[in-house]
Amino acid sequence: MPKFIGMIAGVALGLVSTALFGQNAALTDPPAVAAHLAEAREFAGDLYLPVQQHLCYIHSPEDEARVADRKARNRLGPTPVFDNFYYVGTQEVSAWALTTSDGIILFDSLNNPDEAKAYIVQGLRDLGLNPGQVKYVVITHGHGDHFGGAQYIRDTFGARLVASAVDWDVMANGINRFPPQWRDVVPQRDMVLADGQTLTLGDASITFHITPGHTQGTLSSIFRVQDHGKSHVVAFWVALGFPPTPNRCGNTFNPTRISVGLPTLRAPRWVSPTILTPT
Numbered sequence: 001m002p003k004f005i006g007m008i009a010g011v012a013l014g015l016v017s018t019a020l021f022g023q024n025a026a027l028t029d030p031p032a033v034a035a036h037l038a039e040a041r042e043f044a045g046d047l048y049l050p051v052q053q054h055l056c057y058i059h060s061p062e063d064e065a066r067v068a069d070r071k072a073r074n075r076l077g078p079t080p081v082f083d084n085f086y087y088v089g090t091q092e093v094s095a096w097a098l099t100t101s102d103g104i105i106l107f108d109s110l111n112n113p114d115e116a117k118a119y120i121v122q123g124l125r126d127l128g129l130n131p132g133q134v135k136y137v138v139i140t141h142g143h144g145d146h147f148g149g150a151q152y153i154r155d156t157f158g159a160r161l162v163a164s165a166v167d168w169d170v171m172a173n174g175i176n177r178f179p180p181q182w183r184d185v186v187p188q189r190d191m192v193l194a195d196g197q198t199l200t201l202g203d204a205s206i207t208f209h210i211t212p213g214h215t216q217g218t219l220s221s222i223f224r225v226q227d228h229g230k231s232h233v234v235a236f237w238v239a240l241g242f243p244p245t246p247n248r249c250g251n252t253f254n255p256t257r258i259s260v261g262l263p264t265l266r267a268p269r270w271v272s273p274t275i276l277t278p279t
């Protein structure tokens, strides 16, 4: 989808241009970038309204109503995306399940135990999978909308929790700084995965790479899935947003965070493979 890719490229260029002009510079898109963005938004229609709202391209009361309507009309159900890889998240926040010959590996746990129960546990059941088989929960990064249900899943099903050392620290140190809804659901530190380390469960093997930017210890990963029996390699690059997101709602910009993340974006391992590479 070239126009959507153009939107991503446009946002990236916008980030870089802001970095050049300092932390408090107003975010304005160069005309060429703005044209690509306008074209991408027209092409997407209401498909990416929540993303546009998140980035503050739209933020009027009328826009709020449009986004709420869009979310109400488009609830995502649990979805098999590959033979062994399932979406069990919400429309706003992702959660995925990788099935193996010896249990299930979850990627992320949504905002809180209630969401984990409603979307992940019930979602697995709706897909014919047994949540009691969840052996690991990979917390891809230390933000509440991804770790909020993790401790519940550990306590209920005995699953081990996996995160990078840096983001375990982010979670532990952030307890008093997180928004109130996440302070009580910070998981207890469990397993640590380092850059390049592999997690194996049954016939599945996941290699993790720390890709800082969204958080300092964001865990991306590479693993295999099957599509109608045909094997593919997935490069699961986590969290493309750079908080605090420079946007049109007045958020400030953090060039240090970006300077940590940009070398990762340029790293050859993320240029190839692309998202899916047939093997």
Ligand SMILES: [Zn+2]
Residues within 6 Å of the ligand: 141, 143, 214, 239
């Ligand atoms: Zn996040």
